[in-house]
Amino acid sequence: MKTKATTRDNTRTKAGSCRGVWVFADHRNYFQDRVTLQILAKGRDLARDLETEVGVVVLGYGVSEFVMEYVAHGADIVYLIEDQRLAKYNVDIYTTVVCQLVERYRPEILLVGATDFGREFAPRVAKRLTTGLSADCVALEIDPVEKILLQTSPSFEGSVLATIVNSTARPQMATVRPGTFKERKHDHHRKARLIKPQIDLVGGTSRMEVLKVRKQPHRGVDLREAPIVICGGRGMGGKKGFGVLDRLGKLLGAEVGATRPPVSEGWAESDRLIGQTGRAIRPRLLITCGTSGAVQYTTGIQNSEYIIAINKDPDAPIFQSADFGAVGDAHQVLHHLIMRLEKETHG
Amino acid sequence: MRQGCMRIIVCIKQVPEIPVFEIEGGLVRIKREGVPSVVNPLDLHALEAGLSLTRQHGGDVFAISMGPPPCEEALREALAMGVDTAILISDRRCAGSDTLATSYVLSQAIRKIGSFDLVICGAQTIDSDTGQVGPQLAEELGIPHIAYVEKIESLTDRLIIERVCDGFLETVAVSIPALITVSKGLNNPTRPSFGGIQDAFASKTVQVWDLTRIKADPRLVGDEGSATWVKRLDPPHTRKKGEVATGSAREIADMIYQKLIDRNIVEER
Numbered sequence: 114m115k116t117k118a119t120t121r122d123n124t125r126t127k128a129g130s131c132r133g134v135w136v137f138a139d140h141r142n143y144f145q146d147r148v149t150l151q152i153l154a155k156g157r158d159l160a161r162d163l164e165t166e167v168g169v170v171v172l173g174y175g176v177s178e179f180v181m182e183y184v185a186h187g188a189d190i191v192y193l194i195e196d197q198r199l200a201k202y203n204v205d206i207y208t209t210v211v212c213q214l215v216e217r218y219r220p221e222i223l224l225v226g227a228t229d230f231g232r233e234f235a236p237r238v239a240k241r242l243t244t245g246l247s248a249d250c251v252a253l254e255i256d257p258v259e260k261i262l263l264q265t266s267p268s269f270e271g272s273v274l275a276t277i278v279n280s281t282a283r284p285q286m287a288t289v290r291p292g293t294f295k296e297r298k299h300d301h302h303r304k305a306r307l308i309k310p311q312i313d314l315v316g317g318t319s320r321m322e323v324l325k326v327r328k329q330p331h332r333g334v335d336l337r338e339a340p341i342v343i344c345g346g347r348g349m350g351g352k353k354g355f356g357v358l359d360r361l362g363k364l365l366g367a368e369v370g371a372t373r374p375p376v377s378e379g380w381a382e383s384d385r386l387i388g389q390t391g392r393a394i395r396p397r398l399l400i401t402c403g404t405s406g407a408v409q410y411t412t413g414i415q416n417s418e419y420i421i422a423i424n425k426d427p428d429a430p431i432f433q434s435a436d437f438g439a440v441g442d443a444h445q446v447l448h449h450l451i452m453r454l455e456k457e458t459h460g
Numbered sequence: 461m462r463q464g465c466m467r468i469i470v471c472i473k474q475v476p477e478i479p480v481f482e483i484e485g486g487l488v489r490i491k492r493e494g495v496p497s498v499v500n501p502l503d504l505h506a507l508e509a510g511l512s513l514t515r516q517h518g519g520d521v522f523a524i525s526m527g528p529p530p531c532e533e534a535l536r537e538a539l540a541m542g543v544d545t546a547i548l549i550s551d552r553r554c555a556g557s558d559t560l561a562t563s564y565v566l567s568q569a570i571r572k573i574g575s576f577d578l579v580i581c582g583a584q585t586i587d588s589d590t591g592q593v594g595p596q597l598a599e600e601l602g603i604p605h606i607a608y609v610e611k612i613e614s615l616t617d618r619l620i621i622e623r624v625c626d627g628f629l630e631t632v633a634v635s636i637p638a639l640i641t642v643s644k645g646l647n648n649p650t651r652p653s654f655g656g657i658q659d660a661f662a663s664k665t666v667q668v669w670d671l672t673r674i675k676a677d678p679r680l681v682g683d684e685g686s687a688t689w690v691k692r693l694d695p696p697h698t699r700k701k702g703e704v705a706t707g708s709a710r711e712i713a714d715m716i717y718q719k720l721i722d723r724n725i726v727e728e729r
Binding site: 267271448 | 476479481490558559563587589590591593595596598600603604607608620626627628629630632633634635686687689690692696697699702705707708709712713715717719720723725726
């Protein structure tokens with residue numbers, strides 16, 4: 114096993130003098146996007162192993178409502194910076210603010226949700242701080258001997274898992290896939306310290322201006338938070354096949370997702386895609402139909418509690434990932450299942 | 461920015477077409493020797509974006525890449541697509557570079573090229589998947605960046621783009637020089653013409669620069685210059701394979717229905 118002593122000089126934040134597990138609050142899509150709460154839960158485990166506290170960094174304007182949530186979900190300290198200039202997400206200004214906070218308070222670990230924003234923001238912060246960052250982590254642990262963060266990050270679209278470490282540069286940074294960790298129960302008895310640091314917003318100027326922001330319409334619950342998911346693959350054959358999935362979805366109260374081939378063909382919208390970067394799901398039940406089981410997809414469904422797979426091909430790799438597999442034509446099986454469900458619910 | 465003087469730098473990466481792994485001493489290793497390579501798919505969109513802008517506004521496109529000598533092939537493909545200059549930064553000391561070190565090397569090469577209006581990168585690669593080099597390169601160069609660009613609206617004294625970020629469609633203006641990372645939806649890369657391919661192999665050459673040429677400090681490069689390193693590689697987590705049933709469609713549907721009851725999704729009647 115290769116050993117390594119890094120000589121990259123990170124004079125600003127020497128390991129050993131840094132304390133605290135920080136989580137960046139990505140609140141823009143809250144209540145549906147719960148990645149911050151999920152990371153706070155993991156943060157508590159990491160902080161316990163390091164005998165330190167969990168801090169949450171909240172930037173924005175009119176965001177104090179989130180503070181209560183973060184405390185109830187595990188934060189010990191809240192760093193709140195409210196300013197009109199922070200009202201819209203802006204990677205330029207946010208980098209400036211967060212880096213100032215890190216240099217002032219010197220956390221040991223900084224975790225950011227691997228949302229689109231997180232994935233363009235965290236690298237900029239890491240570079241300015243001259244520290245290491247691993248992307249899209251699906252696991253985080255504290256090494257019991259070295260007391261450093263072991264970061265498990267997928268490479269090659271999920272074909273391999275890399276365990277990455279950041280030996281000496283601080284803070285140790287990682288972005289975390291939504292749906293990786295489970296949030297704790299809301300505990301309104303928890304207390305925390307609130308800190309409102311004075312930050313120089315560089316006169317409020319930014320080289321970037323967000324001219325217009327429009328929420329893209331999307332139907333229903335975010336796939337990543339859906340308790341029951343039905344996913345269709347190439348085997349569904351076309352839009353009609355997905356119509357069948359929609360029908361089943363209505364009967365079960367499930368969200369319908371898709372793998373890449375149906376999205377490429379236009380049988381399903383791109384916001385239905387499961388398995389690519391950042392689109393991991395963690396439902397109680399996943400019924401996956403006509404999906405072969407490509408690793409890019411199966412990486413994203415690993416956290417499902419129970420997986421039922423239907424595929425015509427008995428050798429399809431998807432069966433390696435299923436708790437219950439059935440060899441058959443998805444259309445016909447679903448047709449019968451829908452009839453049975455309709456019969457049972459309508460007597 | 462005067463007409464015809466636009467300088468665009470596109471960063472590309474050569475990646476394995478399909479990942480090949482081997483087990484060595486109980487550990488997983490990525491096999492590179494003898495494995496076919498391609499230009500990272502999103503980088504083709506980045507090249508097309510650069511070429512499209514210079515077709516509109518005039519100017520030059522530089523394609524640069526950091527990698528071992530075989531990566532010259534990827535840069536030839538860029539030349540075949542029509543870029544004006546292709547530069548490979550190749551030096552053994554770059555091996556083991558994480559994104560921190562890679563962005564440093566690329567920035568030194570860009571500093572050697574001189575002034576530029578825009579740097580364009582693919583949003584992420586299909587091997588490391590981090591999406592980090594673009595933003596880190598922008599930070600190293602001291603310029604703003606914007607990721608996941610799906611549409612370039614205008615390029616005058618500012619660049620105005622459209623992009624989707626976490627379900628929000630944003631129109632963003634950024635000052636020049638800037639760095640953008642591009643998504644699939646931006647364009648359809650045109651395949652190199654036969655003439656382009658001929659050109660790429662006959663008259664145009666790929667320049668090869670080492671660390672000395674770009675005045676890069678070796679301590680900030682490779683293993684030494686990286687803040688993260690890969691401790692180990694493992695195959696993806698697999699769950700224990702469950703039962704696989706066969707039967708008629710109706711029989712299977714009944715089995716699934718029973719599972720729905722067992723899992724409390726549906727109530728037993």
